[in-house]
Amino acid sequence: KQEVTQIPAALSVPEGENLVLNCSFTDSAIYNLQWFRQDPGKGLTSLLLIQSSQREQTSGRLNASLDKSSGRSTLYIAASQPGDSATYLCAVSLSGGSNYKLTFGKGTLLTVNP
Amino acid sequence: DVKVTQSSRYLVKRTGEKVFLECVQDMDHENMFWYRQDPGLGLRLIYFSYDVKMKEKGDIPEGYSVSREKKERFSLILESASTNQTSMYLCASSLYYWVRDKSFLRDNEQFFGPGTRLTVL
DSSP, X not given: OOOEEEEOSEEEEXXXXXXXXXXXXXXXXXXXXXXXXXXXXXXXEEEEEEETTOSEEEETTEEEEEETTTTEEEEEEOSOOGGGOEEEEEEEEESSTTTTOXXXXXXXXXXXXX | OOOEEESOSEEEEOTTOOXXXXXXXXXXXXXXXXXXXXXXXXXXXXXXXXXXXXXEEOXXXXXXXEEEEETTEEEEEEXXXXXXXXXXXXXXXXXXXXXXXXXXXXXXXXXXXXXXXXXXX
16 A cells, blocks of 8 residues: 655754755555645645656656656755745555555645745 | 635535535636645645546546546546544646646646545534
8 A cells, every 4th residue: 555754754954054954755556646735724825736658757857756666756946935835645556556646645744934 | 826716715514415525727727627735644635637528547536536627627526425534635637738838847747626624523
């Protein structure tokens, strides 16, 4: 059974700092990996999706990397801003017939202090 | 942009009531999902639908049913609401497969609605 772990559970940084959020998964036979952002009391916003054949994806100040063989992904946020404060979740789908199904980590709560 | 909407942001119901949660997406996605999110437990899949009138149980289907009569609409039904169904309910949608005129890079990407916070008293 696929398990997804996110470390740390919470992170507090000063504004302007570069930071890395970590995601690990137990079954490397993934179809893709998706990073989401969730603001308090709201739904999830898709940030980046990495296919299993890719190593990284970039969007603005965000860069997500994937090392399938070691079961790890990182989300790099450059020059953090208070507006980046949110919970960040990663989710993986397995290859094969059930590739629609996502397994989620419990998230990292990020606070960026002005 | 994909838009997934949910009928209510907040809902308060009484134990034993029948509750309907509605979800609509405007991107002609085949797949639709219902999750619940609870502190410490994360997101858990309740039901999934890959086509009109088609459904599959997720990890925690007990106490729930679903209906998909039209491609754009997916309803979650609590037949007899109980206090342990107090939760945040999230709907999502995605393409069924990579479509030739869509970007491969976005294949299988799930898009979420704003959520419904349900309280059962």
